[in-house]
Amino acid sequence: MGRQPCCAKVGLKKGPWNPEEDKKLLDFLLNNPLCCWRLVPKLAGLLRCGKSCRLRWLNYLRPDLKRGLLSESEEKLVIDLHAQLGNRWSKIAAQFPGRTDNDVKNIWNTHIKKKLLKMGIDPITHKPFSPSENPSDESHGEEEEVKTPLDSLCSDSEKSLASSSVSSSSVSSSSSNSISLVKDEIIEVPPMEAPAIDWDEPMWLLEMDEFKGLEFLSNDFDENLCI
DNA sequence: AATTACAGCAACCGCACATCT
DNA sequence: AAGATGTGCGGTTGCTGTAAT
Structure with a gap:
C-alpha cells in the first residue's frame, strides 16, 4: 500500500493566497500555535492543504521575515x-x-x-x-x-x-569540485548581528509580542487544539 | 500604445527523513 | 521491524510586473 497524499487534493484551492486567507491562517496560527499542519487548514477554515499553509507561514507570514536583497x-x-x-x-x-x-x-x-x-x-x-x-x-x-x-x-x-x-x-577542501559534507555535521558560523530565532524550536516558543500590533487578531486561544 | 522578452518571486510537487504506532 | 504519518527540503514552474522594442 502506497503512502497516502498529505491531504485530499480534491476541492482544494491552489495558487496565490489572498489577504483573507492570509488573515485566517495568521489568526489561527497565533491562537492555536500547537496544531499540526494537517489540521490547520480544516480548523482555520481554509481550502488549502497543510503543506501549503506551512509554506505560506514560513515564507511569507512569519513576523521576523526580512524582505529585499541581501547586503x-x-x-x-x-x-x-x-x-x-x-x-x-x-x-x-x-x-x-x-x-x-x-x-x-x-x-x-x-x-x-x-x-x-x-x-x-x-x-x-x-x-x-x-x-x-x-x-x-x-x-x-x-x-x-x-x-x-x-x-x-x-x-x-x-x-x-x-x-x-x-x-x-x-567540509572537504575547496580544491575539489565535489562537495563531501557528512550529513548533519554542524557548521560553525558566527551569528549575524541580528539575534537569530531558532527555527528548530517549536513555533509556539517564538516571541509573539511582535504580533500585538496586528489589530485584526482575535484574543481567544483555543487550548483544546494544543498538543 | 501594443506587444514581446525578461526578471523576480511565490508557490507547488515529489521525495527524503524523523517519529509514531 | 515495518508501515503510517507528519514535516522538511530542494527543484521547478508559473504568475506578475517591468523594461525593451
Whole structure:
C-alpha cells in the first residue's frame, strides 16, 4: 500500500493566497500555535492543504521575515557557504535570520548566480571557467589572475571574516569540485548581528509580542487544539 | 500604445527523513 | 521491524510586473 497524499487534493484551492486567507491562517496560527499542519487548514477554515499553509507561514507570514536583497556582506557569505555546502538552502538560510531557504534560493538563482557568471566563475564549482568554456564574453582578456569568489568580492578583512565563518574541518577542501559534507555535521558560523530565532524550536516558543500590533487578531486561544 | 522578452518571486510537487504506532 | 504519518527540503514552474522594442 502506497503512502497516502498529505491531504485530499480534491476541492482544494491552489495558487496565490489572498489577504483573507492570509488573515485566517495568521489568526489561527497565533491562537492555536500547537496544531499540526494537517489540521490547520480544516480548523482555520481554509481550502488549502497543510503543506501549503506551512509554506505560506514560513515564507511569507512569519513576523521576523526580512524582505529585499541581501547586503554585500551577506551575499559574500552566501557564496562562501554555497561553495562549501552546495544547494543546501536550509542550512545556508539558517545563517541569515529572517531569511527563508526559499528566499536565499531565489536570491541565489536571480542575482548571485548571474553575478558569478558575469565574473567568469562557475556558480556550481565556484571556480573560474576555463577560457574555452567561459560563457561570459565580457571578461575575455580582462582577468589574467585566477580568483576565487571571495577574492573577487571581498576585502582582506572581509575574507578573513567569511572564511572563518565556516568550519573548515567539516567540509572537504575547496580544491575539489565535489562537495563531501557528512550529513548533519554542524557548521560553525558566527551569528549575524541580528539575534537569530531558532527555527528548530517549536513555533509556539517564538516571541509573539511582535504580533500585538496586528489589530485584526482575535484574543481567544483555543487550548483544546494544543498538543 | 501594443506587444514581446525578461526578471523576480511565490508557490507547488515529489521525495527524503524523523517519529509514531 | 515495518508501515503510517507528519514535516522538511530542494527543484521547478508559473504568475506578475517591468523594461525593451
